[in-house]
Amino acid sequence: MIRFENVGMRYGMGSEVLKDISFTLERGSFHFLVGPSGAGKTSLLKLLYLAHRPSRGLIHYFGNDTTEMSRLELPKIRRRIGVVFQDFRLFDHLTAFENVAMPLQINGAKKAQVAGHVEELLEWVGLKDRMHAKPPTLSGGEKQRVAIARAVINKPDLLVADEPTGNVDPEIAKRLIHLFSELNKTGTTTVVATHDESIVEAVGAPVLHLNKGELEKQRGFKYQPYDKAVHAAQGTIDGPAEQSRRAAILQGGKQDG
Numbered sequence: 638m639i640r641f642e643n644v645g646m647r648y649g650m651g652s653e654v655l656k657d658i659s660f661t662l663e664r665g666s667f668h669f670l671v672g673p674s675g676a677g678k679t680s681l682l683k684l685l686y687l688a689h690r691p692s693r694g695l696i697h698y699f700g701n702d703t704t705e706m707s708r709l710e711l712p713k714i715r716r717r718i719g720v721v722f723q724d725f726r727l728f729d730h731l732t733a734f735e736n737v738a739m740p741l742q743i744n745g746a747k748k749a750q751v752a753g754h755v756e757e758l759l760e761w762v763g764l765k766d767r768m769h770a771k772p773p774t775l776s777g778g779e780k781q782r783v784a785i786a787r788a789v790i791n792k793p794d795l796l797v798a799d800e801p802t803g804n805v806d807p808e809i810a811k812r813l814i815h816l817f818s819e820l821n822k823t824g825t826t827t828v829v830a831t832h833d834e835s836i837v838e839a840v841g842a843p844v845l846h847l848n849k850g851e852l853e854k855q856r857g858f859k860y861q862p863y864d865k866a867v868h869a870a871q872g873t874i875d876g877p878a879e880q881s882r883r884a885a886i887l888q889g890g891k892q893d894g
């Protein structure tokens with residue numbers, strides 16, 4: 638469903654912070670992303686939630702090649718992705734309830750439909766009694782839980798979470814990971830970047846291990862080379878034009894900041 642092939646990424650004119658990243662995320666899979674500080678986890682997540690374009694390589698999304706997508710098409714795909722940012726990015730002028738309700742309202746849900754659903758989710762993350770509070774009055778862990786509720790309320794096709802348990806105690810962390818795995822069971826492909834080895838061990842999901850911008854180990858991970866995947870999906874082999882287009886992109890011929 639999502640495939641990276643020989644992906645590189647750089648910030649501006651700097652050197653590559655991600656190099657030759659290749660993996661496939663099957664629909665409905667759950668993966669952890671681990672690695673030391675500065676390894677490139679947040680950068681890889683930015684590629685995954687389409688906030689940044691690769692400097693080389695191919696990223697396929699829900700059957701589309703992102704290097705071919707226009708800036709108008711990207712927002713449509715982004716609406717299918719829930720993101721928990723490391724720094725939360727809540728709207729300070731809105732209450733916890735309003736922050737969580739926002740993705741539903743953007744998608745056109747009626748106010749009456751929204752209320753019950755938002756309350757239920759806030760209760761689940763242990764914040765029902767804080768739902769009318771605004772982010773500046775919430776603790777770090779409370780903000781994190783609001784950010785998680787907002788990311789999952791739409792049942793996204795892909796959930797990307799950057800250190801989602803970094804500010805909460807172990808009991809809440811367990812609960813949040815349980816929420817992710819429940820959502821995952823309903824079909825949401827999930828990628829969680831974390832430093833917390835105990836969570837990785839407890840869940841036992843496949844792990845992407847980044848080190849200095851490279852994928853070092855892929856425990857329990859299945860990578861199918863592009864040609865084989867296309868061949869399997871379509872029963873065809875790419876024509877020469879497609880092959881040379883791909884070769885040019887993989888060599889960095891098609892750049893974008």
Ligand SMILES: Nc1ncnc2c1ncn2[C@@H]1O[C@H](COP(=O)(O)OP(=O)(O)OP(=O)(O)O)[C@@H](O)[C@H]1O
Nearest residue numbers: 648649651654672673674675676677678679680681
């Ligand atoms: N906006 C940016 N501009 C330039 N370089 C950046 C930017 N953001 C990150 N980097 C660099 O990219 C590399 C990877 O950073 P990244 O934040 O992806 O790592 P990380 O594994 O998420 O680290 P941490 O665990 O500390 O959050 C680092 O060398 C970092 O200095």
